[in-house]
Amino acid sequence: MFTEIGRFIKSRWLSRRGRSAEGDLFSALDIGRHPYGQYSVATIQANELNEDAWQVETCPTLAGTFVGVYDGHGGPEASSYVKENLFPQLLRYVVETGCMSSDALMKAFDTTEKGFESLVAEAWPSIPQLASVGSCCLVGVVLxxxxxxxxxxxxxxxxxxxxKTARNMAHVQLTLEHNAGVEAVQKELQSLHPEDSNIVICRQGIWRVKGIIQISRSIGDFYLKKQHFNREPLFPRFRLPSLPRPVLSAEPTVLIHELQPHDKFVIFASDGLWEHLSNQEAVEIVSMHPYKGAATRLVKAATRKAAEKREVRYSDMKKIGRGVRRHFHDDITVIVLFFDHALIGDHAGVGGMPSIDSYLIPFHQ
Incomplete structure (x- = not known):
């Protein structure tokens, strides 16, 4: 366990290194291949620490593709832990049951949450602030x-x-957002905590759970899940008078969609992208250009809009370094997964489960 803690502290240190010009904040994989087509990835850092992580992985025996976007907050430790552990846990449950299922995903999330909690508990005497670190978690699996x-x-x-027409690209949002600014989330929290009139608080036009955090579900953030982690020496701004039960959850919402020939791609992205681009704008940007560099075009479109909102020239904003740049936009991570339905047809009859020793081979990390 100490080795794991040391690794996360090292990752935090390494994220501080380097210059702050945009060339050091931006990274991309213009095009890569997965069993069902191609994919494109791009990220840009805005915070002082790079708190996001992502992965695209595949299992030859399953002929499946796994995609993960992990939007961390409070530090990089939770997103790094999820990247290292969620996928192997999912594979374990798929192997045990012999099939991919929503139940396997739910169990993988739960095991990952418990694993990170053990890490936080072990670190508490020396690194209590790890209890305030968490991560959003968006996962896609194509099988x-x-x-x-x-x-x-x-x-x-x-x-x-x-x-309806070949020239008309439509969008379908596949995820529910667990954000306190969403009315349905506010009602959910109020129904779960009827005794707490301050379960959601609006300050300066922004709704937050307990006036602290915008999201209502995450991996980590144990200071809002366990009383044991909501006390000194945690920073006062994170402490509540009492925490009789968790106010955040680690239970994901899961959707299963049968791919159709007219389904061309899925954009997986952190909220930094969607703060500046609508769903329709994003799918049109992707559909109007070649696959190569698709994620980069989305990131650049979002940062251009962020500059326009602040009345700053895009060329000038590219010179703004980490930390200060957060006043213009959030960290942005984007993966565009393209589907080749001829390849999907080729795999339609593929079966069989891997042994646990076969593990999964990463295409890119």
């Missing part, structure tokens, strides 16, 4: 012609599909 999407927090998955 044969089935798409599974699981989500915690306010990242979003949007399907790009052909509309």
């Amino acid at each position: 044969k012609n089935m798409l599974f999407v699981a989500n915690l927090g306010d990242s979003r998955a949007v399907l790009g599909t052909i509309g």
Whole structure:
């Protein structure tokens, strides 16, 4: 356990290194391949620490593709832990049951949450602030012609599909957002905590759970889940008078979608993208250009809009370094997963489960 804690502290230190020009804040994989087509990835850092993580992985035996976008907050430790542990846990449950299912996803999220809690408990005497670190978690799994999407927090998955005419690209939002600014989330929290009139508080136009955090579900953030972690020496701004039961949850919402020939791609992205682009704008940007560099175009479109909102030239904003840049936009992580339905058809009859020793081979991390 100490080795794991040391690794996370090292990751925090490494994220502070380097210059702050945009070339050091931006990274991309213009095009990569997965069993059902191609994918594109791009990220741009705005915070002082790079708190996001992502992954695209595949299992040759299952002929499946796994996508993860992890939007961390309070530090990089939770998103890093999820990246290292969620996928192996999912594989374990799939192997045990012999099939991919929403139940396997739910169990993988739960095991990952419990694993990070153990890490936080072990670190509490020396690193109590780890209890205030958390991560949104957006996962997609493509297996044969089935798409599974699981989500915690306010990242979003949007399907790009052909509309009524071949020239009309439509969007379908595949995820529910667990954000206190959403009326349905406010009602859910109020129904779960009828005795607490301050379960959601609006300050300066922003709704937050207990006036502290915008999201209502996450991995980590144990200071809002366990009384043991909501006390000294945790920073006073995180402490509540009492925490009789959790106010945040780690239970994801899961959607299963059968892919159709008109379904062309899915955009998996942290909320930093959706603060500046609508679902329709995003799918149109992707559909109007080649696959290569699709995620980069989305990130650049979002940062251009962020500059316009603050009446700053895009060329000038590119010179703004980490930390200060957060006043213009959030960290942004985008994965665009394209579908080749000829390949999906080729895999339609693939079966069999891997042994636990076969593990999964990453395409890119």
